[in-house]
Amino acid sequence: MTDRTAPLLEVRDLSVSVARDGTPTRILRGVSYRIYPGETLAIVGESGSGKTIGALSVVRLLPPGAKIDSGSVLYKGKDLAALPEEELRGVRGAGISMVFQEPMTSLNPVLTIGLQLAEPLMEHKGLSYSEALPACEKLLEKVGITDAGNRLAQYPHNFSGGMRQRVMIAMALACGPDLVIADEPTTALDVTVQAQILDLVDALKKESGLALALITHNLGIVAQRADYVLVFYAGRVVERGPAEHFFKSPSHPYSRALLNSLPKMSDNPGEPLKTIEGLPPSFDEDLPGCPFAPRCPEVFDKCRSAEPPEFRTGERRGSKCWRGEPGFKP
Amino acid sequence: MPVILNIDNVTKRYRKAGGLFSSGGQLFTAVDGVSLALEKNTTLGIVGESGSGKTTLAKLILGIEKPDSGRVTLDGRELSSLSGAELRLARRGAQMVFQDPYSSLNPRMKIIDIVLEPLRAAGEKIADGEKTAAALLERVGLKPDALLRYPHEFSGGQRQRVAIARALATGPGMILADEPISSLDISIQAQIMNLLNRLKKELGISYIFISHDLAAVRYLCDFVAVMYRGCVVEYAPAAELFRDTRHPYTRLLLSAVPDPDPARKTVLEERRDGSGGPGPQACVFSDRCPRAAEACLKKRPDYTEAAPGHFVRCVRAEAGAN
Numbered sequence: 203m204t205d206r207t208a209p210l211l212e213v214r215d216l217s218v219s220v221a222r223d224g225t226p227t228r229i230l231r232g233v234s235y236r237i238y239p240g241e242t243l244a245i246v247g248e249s250g251s252g253k254t255i256g257a258l259s260v261v262r263l264l265p266p267g268a269k270i271d272s273g274s275v276l277y278k279g280k281d282l283a284a285l286p287e288e289e290l291r292g293v294r295g296a297g298i299s300m301v302f303q304e305p306m307t308s309l310n311p312v313l314t315i316g317l318q319l320a321e322p323l324m325e326h327k328g329l330s331y332s333e334a335l336p337a338c339e340k341l342l343e344k345v346g347i348t349d350a351g352n353r354l355a356q357y358p359h360n361f362s363g364g365m366r367q368r369v370m371i372a373m374a375l376a377c378g379p380d381l382v383i384a385d386e387p388t389t390a391l392d393v394t395v396q397a398q399i400l401d402l403v404d405a406l407k408k409e410s411g412l413a414l415a416l417i418t419h420n421l422g423i424v425a426q427r428a429d430y431v432l433v434f435y436a437g438r439v440v441e442r443g444p445a446e447h448f449f450k451s452p453s454h455p456y457s458r459a460l461l462n463s464l465p466k467m468s469d470n471p472g473e474p475l476k477t478i479e480g481l482p483p484s485f486d487e488d489l490p491g492c493p494f495a496p497r498c499p500e501v502f503d504k505c506r507s508a509e510p511p512e513f514r515t516g517e518r519r520g521s522k523c524w525r526g527e528p529g530f531k532p
Numbered sequence: 533m534p535v536i537l538n539i540d541n542v543t544k545r546y547r548k549a550g551g552l553f554s555s556g557g558q559l560f561t562a563v564d565g566v567s568l569a570l571e572k573n574t575t576l577g578i579v580g581e582s583g584s585g586k587t588t589l590a591k592l593i594l595g596i597e598k599p600d601s602g603r604v605t606l607d608g609r610e611l612s613s614l615s616g617a618e619l620r621l622a623r624r625g626a627q628m629v630f631q632d633p634y635s636s637l638n639p640r641m642k643i644i645d646i647v648l649e650p651l652r653a654a655g656e657k658i659a660d661g662e663k664t665a666a667a668l669l670e671r672v673g674l675k676p677d678a679l680l681r682y683p684h685e686f687s688g689g690q691r692q693r694v695a696i697a698r699a700l701a702t703g704p705g706m707i708l709a710d711e712p713i714s715s716l717d718i719s720i721q722a723q724i725m726n727l728l729n730r731l732k733k734e735l736g737i738s739y740i741f742i743s744h745d746l747a748a749v750r751y752l753c754d755f756v757a758v759m760y761r762g763c764v765v766e767y768a769p770a771a772e773l774f775r776d777t778r779h780p781y782t783r784l785l786l787s788a789v790p791d792p793d794p795a796r797k798t799v800l801e802e803r804r805d806g807s808g809g810p811g812p813q814a815c816v817f818s819d820r821c822p823r824a825a826e827a828c829l830k831k832r833p834d835y836t837e838a839a840p841g842h843f844v845r846c847v848r849a850e851a852g853a854n
Contacts, residue, residue, distance in 0.1 A: 420790065
């Protein structure tokens with residue numbers, strides 16, 4: 203993916219806070235990124251790093267009490283961050299759709315698969331249920347579910363976990379989106395089913411040219427599937443760049459530590475694994491310097507007193523680390 | 533090497549739930565003639581997909597379920613022949629660590645009570661609860677000031693340490709850990725794996741490590757058993773299993789794991805004949821096996837020792853399937 207095409211979506215300096223006991227806590231701080239058509243963007247980070255909010259705030263799917271403080275989300279000439287709720291609903295599930303982690307809980311157990319699959323078509327395309335059904339059958343076939351006509355009349359409990367996730371993907375594709383945001387879509391599944399689902403998504407992407415924002419903690423999936431990587435830490439994007447650079451030459455010490463803590467097939471089982479000591483700061487902790495400084499193996503004085511801005515480390519690459527400052531000498 | 537746990541030709545069947553008004557469905561074999569031994573101070577990994585029988589096997593090992601046939605012997609005592617107080621006593625020798633430290637710790641109990649619970653359940657009189665609990669916490673790298681706090685005050689990794697401290701309370705010879713790291717963040721996973729290895733060294737503990745994370749299995753385990761449809765289809769020393777994979781199902785499983793090195797592209801080796809399952813005489817993997825032959829449908833293969841200590845249930849094992 204290159205800069206030749208115009209970005210499909212551009213997030214600029216997005217900050218989100220959530221009011222907890224009356225005092226606002228900043229959960230997303232100045233996040234910027236772009237997604238290009240056809241690209242798979244992986245969003246990685248620890249739980250609580252803001253990776254899910256960083257993606258879902260694009261369509262303003264925010265936790266209760268949260269609000270966007272500043273920044274913009276440009277999509278097809280509109281700023282989604284400022285769009286009235288009414289208009290945003292026309293984008294959600296249509297141009298930008300979502301797939302969530304738990305296919306067991308994101309489907310309604312008392313409605314048939316057909317009804318749930320038809321819903322986005324009825325909502326966004328104004329079709330009636332009977333008009334939508336032929337399209338639903340095609341969608342199920344598209345995601346590799348056989349005997350689609352009969353399956354539509356069945357309920358979620360008649361489907362296995364992998365099959366339910368296929369249904370969720372069919373729902374996300376119903377209105378021909380250009381971006382699908384998938385939050386840990388295969389985490390609850392067996393590895394073999396995971397591989398099938400990811401192969402399916404890859405094939406669908408090739409076919410329709412849609413872009414995928416993939417939130418995952420599985421760096422194996424990132425290595426195998428992603429074009430571009432965003433690394434979240436403490437509500438910030440601390441590193442961004444093409445996937446091959448992230449794995450070959452990560453710029454941020456946090457990225458390096460993360461990659462080092464993975465057991466590799468080449469590791470000697472006798473040696474202790476490298477770990478990142480300590481815990482990420484909690485959201486209400488306001489450190490004066492870099493949020494990773496207390497855990498960073500490469501920390502120096504400046505890191506504790508001033509928060510680093512993003513330094514460009516190459517084409518579409520950046521890192522929020524003072525070691526990337528031009529003229530830095532170790 | 534002395535053996536701490538011996539599973540001898542164990543089978544467990546369940547009746548499939550029928551409809552609300554039916555008297556019961558068909559029999560379903562969850563664990564099918566499994567034999568395994570856990571040597572002292574080693575880690576045995578059990579891998580396989582959901583439905584492969586891993587969890588049922590775990591229940592049989594802990595004496596929560598009784599096998600329909602076969603024997604489970606823990607520390608020389610056959611669990612299925614015990615009941616009541618004797619079973620409770622024997623169970624102290626095998627403890628469990630669960631996947632999700634958020635749901636496996638009672639949110640209303642203080643850490644001290646959580647950690648001492650197995651001792652109390654065994655009817656043990658504890659002279660100095662605080663000292664005992666503090667020593668257990670120290671073993672797992674937690675400070676004694678955690679004792680009077682509640683689970684919600686701790687992170688996922690810290691809670692899993694509490695769960696491990698609880699498992700250590702009765703001084704068990706073995707711990708069965710069911711996906712103990714898969715709900716944790718990557719940087720925390722490494723800490724817990726290091727802790728498990730340290731405890732193994734310090735206390736001479738044995739582990740059964742149930743996981744679908746094959747890189748973690750390779751890292752932690754001395755031996756690996758691969759389960760499919762209730763059967764162990766391959767068993768070998770861990771290094772050997774990953775270096776010289778013999779069973780087509782193990783190969784499928786390995787090919788499905790996304791490698792964190794982008795240069796190593798993984799390609800899924802799979803086939804489905806759509807028959808909905810293997811015949812009763814056939815090899816359990818025959819309907820998905822990319823190399824299934826006529827012989828595989830006629831007779832279920834026996835164990836073959838393909839290399840010293842490396843057992844495979846596949847007709848091709850002897851031929852050297854690689």
